[in-house]
Amino acid sequence: MTKVTMTVNGKSVSAETEGRTLLSSYLREGLGLTGTHIGCDTSQCGACVVHIDGVAVKSCSVFAQDVAGSKVTTIEGMANADGSLGVIQQAFQDHHGLQCGFCTPGMVMSSAALLANNPKPTEADVRHGLEGNICRCTGYHNIVKAVMAASGQDVAAVAAE
């Protein structure tokens, strides 16, 4: 067991881990941040996406000790300072971009990275940008709308009801 220290959602944290502990397990079991979900444990579904030093990464695909010292942001760090929903979170609620909620943390984190790189994405940009995140509930319709709305675009003009 090794003590692994990193900054998560702006706070310095540490937990004892085995060398084989994945970042997803470190966050969930070590830190109790269970908002990061494990949907496939093979880096296919995207439910566990977090940001490592600003880059969206499937947290089941990296060992915790390999990102020691990094700045990690999880879904728990996405709300505004006053606790209200952040812009992307709010857009997901406004546009019914989630149903069971299980893929949602990864979707929000991937969407945030997408918008950071491409502030005014087209529908095709959003669909391509989120193809690493599987949702079984929404058919993606309202997720795409939410991401475009979060970028300030008029989604009524691009998406059917």
Added chain:
Amino acid sequence: MAKDFGIGAEAKRTEDIRYLTGAGNYTHDVNVHGQAYAVFVRSNMAHARIKSVGAAAAEGMPGVLAVFTGEDFKDVGGNPAGWFIGSRDGSPMKEPKRPVLAHGKVRHVGDAYAAVIAQTYMEAKDAAQAVADASEFEELPAIIDMAQALADSSNRVHDEIADNQCFDWGWIEDNRAKVDAAIKAAPHVTTLELVNNRLIPNAMEPRASIGEFNPGTGDYKLTTTSQNPHLTRLLVAAFVLGIPENKLQVVAPDVGGGFGSKIYHYGEEALVLAAAKKLKKPVKWVAERSESFLSDAHGRDHVTKIELACEKDGTFIAFRTETMANVGAYLSNFSTVTPTFLHGTLMAGPYKVPNVYVNVKTVFTNTAPVDAYRGAGRPEATYSLERVVDQMCRELGLDPFEVRRKNFITTDMFPYTTPAGLAYDVGNYHATLDKAMELADVAGFEARRKAAAAKGKLRGLGLSTWIEACGIAPSNLVGILGARVGLYDAATVRVNPTGNVSVMVGAHSHGQSHETVFAQIISDMFGIPMSSVDIVHGDTAKIPFGMGSYGSRSLAVCGQAMANAADKVIAKGKKIAAHMLEATEAEIVFSDGVFAVSGTNRSKTFGEIAFSAYVPHNYPLATLEPGLEETAFYDPANFTYPAGTYLCEVEVDAETGKVDVCNFTCADDFGNVINPMVVRGQVHGGVVQGIGQALLEHGVYDENGQLLSGSYMDYTMPRADDVPFVTVDHSCITPCSHNKLGVKGCGEAGAIGSPPAVVNAVLDALNRGGHKIAHIDMPLTPSRVWSAMNA
């Protein structure tokens, strides 16, 4: 405060806040002090006799607390089938025992034959591998192909079942000769042989269970990923482990999607409870995705021959269906009703066809159990019908829109009893067809087709007119058909002393938005803000009873139970108001949250009545009981019958066979709609699951019974860039006639109506492009489409 979001409002979802902030509470997120971890040892062979289980190999390994094998459970009960289905010859269905852990034989890849409990997950996993390595089997030939399974009694999934057949069911057997004669005499008969491809549900949250046992009280607690905690309690307690129901609490907290796969009780749930008792420790198990692929109940997997007999003008005379339905290695809880009453009874569709007969043979194979998956039998029925109708139109050169119009049951014919035995109460199938054609701009299709042709694409338009029987109930009817449970639902409406409301409902929400939609109904009925209403679900210790959520039944059955309980609260409130206002009960009127004496300005608010109910100073106790809480059980008079028209436009790449879905349009009749935003969302998701079935998804076993599609690398889930926006309209409304809310249910519609629309569109594109192709089996991958084009 007045009501804010009542019936019909696009209220934003209250459950979203916790899901969007990482504060959801799924079973995997629950940790109980002192918990140990279970890892299951699963067969890597499809069919084998167990010679020895290497449990000893785990003994002494770090952290190992216990190893369980099939031997430990051989004297407890099996996990039963929920419906009894008889064969045409009067013989009962074959019901082999489904044990907690495989005993004697393993019957599919993924069949669990041992479980290791250890202090940590990793220790359990390491020890499980050691048990697997030390176990010995005599491998037997795998039984995979259904026709071969029926024909070859020398190789048996269950040694006592000679022909691997569960039952041979006829519906309706009295119609058989009449249908045979009608088909023989018909001017035209179209025949199609179809495969309804095996699907793997893939709720994004893998199954998980935590068992707890309190030696001091003898109480058990099961926290589990379930769509219906009360049914799970009944099955685990009464059928499998023999625990008194009052000693078992089942909690299904936030559940990350179900789609049918979490209706059922699975052996893992019984194992963690038994292990918790033995070890006096909580025991937690969380499936890996590969376990989900191997051991969740799969869906569909029918091989069907359907014949449509008609006049030369397309007037239907008869439908005859022969289906082999795969039930896999064991009977999952709804596996016997799904291919029969949820399939055969829908084989008249929305049509006034005079003759229908359906024969279904269910077959045991060395594959994962197959059970209800979003739509459950009704997608299979709709697919067969809508495919054969389209092919008939092509053979006779008829317009598929006009043929459907000609054969639809008309609005003056309701209530309408079909030859497949259902009594449709209301509907307007012409209206949804017209609406879909308008929204999809069918008139402009030819121009779009020409534009596509100019860039080398074959464009096609596909149509599906679907109907389903939802709100799975009523008990007296399903009892006659063979259900071993009742199918009502229940709710308690508890008005707290300060006037806010807790509602305990038997339905379970795992994406369906009950916490919002059900609260809208209460808000509307009581005239109070939605924020004053909490919907409580998923805990047998909190809610009165319930049959859970599946079959698009939550609103139409449980929602109505809740509305009935709310009506009782209002009636009680009137009694209290009459006392407080010194009037008679008959003089009290209630609206917008105010109880008033009719024709006066004397009134009490809902909150005042609630407070008085719990502070009953001066109550006439002989005639007025304190408290304001009511429970209702609601058992409907009939199924509900949502219906609609789906139109799909595709472009097929003439060079590669790749299909792009360009437009998808839905016009649905769900009866009254409580929250349009939620309804559209349900349809979006269902349609994309149906597009997945039509184009991408396929659960494939090889001849040795190895699951070739056992990961997301091999099983193609629809992703964001595979699908278009989906247009959904629900403005055609014929309210359900037998529930007061007038609602029908919308959860499965998308997955029922969409696969034939997609396949019909592809075949339309290919045939318009000069390829005379009658049928291609799903999924319509580029390889299959290209091969059909180049055959």
